[in-house]
Amino acid sequence: xxxxxxxxxxxxxxxxxxxxxxxxxxxxxxxxxxxxxxxxxxxxxxxxxxxxxxxxxxxxxxxxxxxxxxxxxxxxxxxxxxxxxxxxxxxxxxxxxxxxxxxxxxxxxxxxxxxxxxxxxxxxxxxxxxxxxxxxxxxxxxxxxxxxxxxxxxxxxxxxxxxxxxxxxxxxxxxxxxxxxxxxxxxxxxxxxxxxxxxxxxxxxxxxxxxxxxxxxxxxxxxx
Amino acid sequence: xxxxxxxxxxxxxxxxxxxxxxxxxxxxxxxxxxxxxxxxxxxxxxxxxxxxxxxxxxxxxxxxxxxxxxxxxxxxxxxxxxxxxxxxxxxxxxxxxxxxxxxxxxxxxxxxxxxxxxxxxxxxxxxxxxxxxxxxxxxxxxxxxxxxxxxxxxxxxxxxxxxxxxxxxxxxxxxxxxxxxxxxxxxxxxxxxxxxxxxxxxxxxxxxxxxxxxxxxxxxxxxx
DNA sequence: CCATATTTGTCACCCGCTGGTCAAGATGAT
DNA sequence: ATCATCTTGACCAGCGGGTGACAAATATGG
Numbered sequence: 001x002x003x004x005x006x007x008x009x010x011x012x013x014x015x016x017x018x019x020x021x022x023x024x025x026x027x028x029x030x031x032x033x034x035x036x037x038x039x040x041x042x043x044x045x046x047x048x049x050x051x052x053x054x055x056x057x058x059x060x061x062x063x064x065x066x067x068x069x070x071x072x073x074x075x076x077x078x079x080x081x082x083x084x085x086x087x088x089x090x091x092x093x094x095x096x097x098x099x100x101x102x103x104x105x106x107x108x109x110x111x112x113x114x115x116x117x118x119x120x121x122x123x124x125x126x127x128x129x130x131x132x133x134x135x136x137x138x139x140x141x142x143x144x145x146x147x148x149x150x151x152x153x154x155x156x157x158x159x160x161x162x163x164x165x166x167x168x169x170x171x172x173x174x175x176x177x178x179x180x181x182x183x184x185x186x187x188x189x190x191x192x193x194x195x196x197x198x199x200x201x202x203x204x205x206x207x208x209x210x211x212x213x214x215x216x217x218x219x220x221x222x223x224x
Numbered sequence: 225x226x227x228x229x230x231x232x233x234x235x236x237x238x239x240x241x242x243x244x245x246x247x248x249x250x251x252x253x254x255x256x257x258x259x260x261x262x263x264x265x266x267x268x269x270x271x272x273x274x275x276x277x278x279x280x281x282x283x284x285x286x287x288x289x290x291x292x293x294x295x296x297x298x299x300x301x302x303x304x305x306x307x308x309x310x311x312x313x314x315x316x317x318x319x320x321x322x323x324x325x326x327x328x329x330x331x332x333x334x335x336x337x338x339x340x341x342x343x344x345x346x347x348x349x350x351x352x353x354x355x356x357x358x359x360x361x362x363x364x365x366x367x368x369x370x371x372x373x374x375x376x377x378x379x380x381x382x383x384x385x386x387x388x389x390x391x392x393x394x395x396x397x398x399x400x401x402x403x404x405x406x407x408x409x410x411x412x413x414x415x416x417x418x419x420x421x422x423x424x425x426x427x428x429x430x431x432x433x434x435x436x437x438x439x440x441x442x443x444x445x446x447x448x
Numbered sequence: 449c450c451a452t453a454t455t456t457g458t459c460a461c462c463c464g465c466t467g468g469t470c471a472a473g474a475t476g477a478t
Numbered sequence: 479a480t481c482a483t484c485t486t487g488a489c490c491a492g493c494g495g496g497t498g499a500c501a502a503a504t505a506t507g508g
Contacts, residue, residue, distance in 0.1 A: 210494070
């Protein structure tokens with residue numbers, strides 16, 4: 001999962017980036033509205049954390065522009081503690097959730113997880129595909145009930161696929177959502193990790209669609 | 225399906241070409257209006273992506289010329305973000321859809337798919353012919369409900385025929401719409417692929433009209 | 449703070465699939 | 479029967495993808 005943070009205060013921004021990366025997200029950080037808006041318009045994020053008090057362009061404006069352009073990623077807005085009006089305005093402008101500063105990073109993480117879950121149309125924080133179950137809350141994976149140890153990267157890859165079960169996900173899309181901006185786009189890491197995951201979970205969990213990418217089967221097995 | 229991209233910014237153009245080819249289109253790329261206009265006038269495209277901010281000739285002019293020449297392919301116009309006048313002018317000049325820069329390639333792909341679907345007179349993204357069903361959205365094909373694995377090329381060929389169900393499609397037309405500019409026109413690949421598709425979907429799906437080409441039966445055939 | 453284990457990404461090599469060519473055989477039209 | 483057109487099996491080069499091994503980076507533990 002890949003996030004964009006738009007936060008003008010460098011220390012806080014950097015700190016958030018580090019924490020969220022620690023929670024398994026690929027994070028891009030932008031410190032002003034102009035740049036942040038551009039990133040959100042061109043790159044493909046799973047969620048955005050947007051501070052309203054920005055220099056240059058105001059956060060609300062940025063959000064409004066995104067929505068007008070048809071960007072649908074979930075946006076979590078950071079507001080000053082007591083600016084009640086901001087919250088209302090934020091929700092009006094198309095924010096999906098808000099959090100008042102100062103806040104516990106714990107809470108931010110929890111809310112982001114919920115946002116992403118909802119936006120991908122998953123009802124529960126438990127995702128399943130055949131014998132595989134993934135709990136986004138605890139970050140644990142089981143195969144036929146048995147716990148399986150995945151490494152951080154393996155988990156990210158699998159998690160993205162499970163959030164988009166049934167859809168064909170291209171290598172580029174995977175790279176874009178698992179790594180942040182600067183990453184060597186032509187290398188075969190994805191293939192390598194798919195192999196490693198298959199070794200742990202069985203070779204039939206992830207299907208290869210030649211020339212297009214990978215896919216987790218939807219439970220659309222039809223018998224009779 | 226074959227597309228023409230007219231985009232002066234080389235990086236963006238090339239990137240678009242690559243992505244769209246990845247989505248199964250044959251793509252010609254032109255970097256200036258003069259050349260772009262020529263291609264659109266001589267070759268046969270299923271849709272055109274036209275950037276309005278072109279050197280030499282303006283995009284709107286090109287579009288106008290095409291329409292005056294009687295070209296009917298659907299045109300998706302790329303406009304700068306805030307130039308609202310461009311949009312209006314574009315639609316007036318005969319554009320079928322527009323997309324403001326910057327945009328996400330996902331969206332471009334979706335819009336193109338819709339444009340082509342509409343321009344071929346198909347109401348849904350699910351095309352059917354007898355027992356065969358093709359979903360342009362997911363790229364999956366089923367025979368009597370059973371999923372069938374087609375290769376990329378097989379899919380392109382079948383997809384084109386299904387978009388033009390009932391019409392007799394000549395070999396040249398197929399070649400022109402499945403491959404891009406540089407392709408050896410006299411070879412029997414088409415025949416070979418027709419054979420291969422028949423082997424997978426049954427020999428009666430594609431009818432041969434000797435001397436003219438191939439055709440997918442309209443479902444209403446009834447021999448009295 | 450060093451030693452060790454684990455993880456991550458790169459590389460090289462292999463393999464099977466796919467797309468395209470060719471040529472021989474089948475099928476139709478006249 | 480003759481000729482053109484279409485079908486199909488065989489063949490092969492090239493590509494995309496899978497995998498083991500190695501090296502760098504990072505985490506773990508004494």
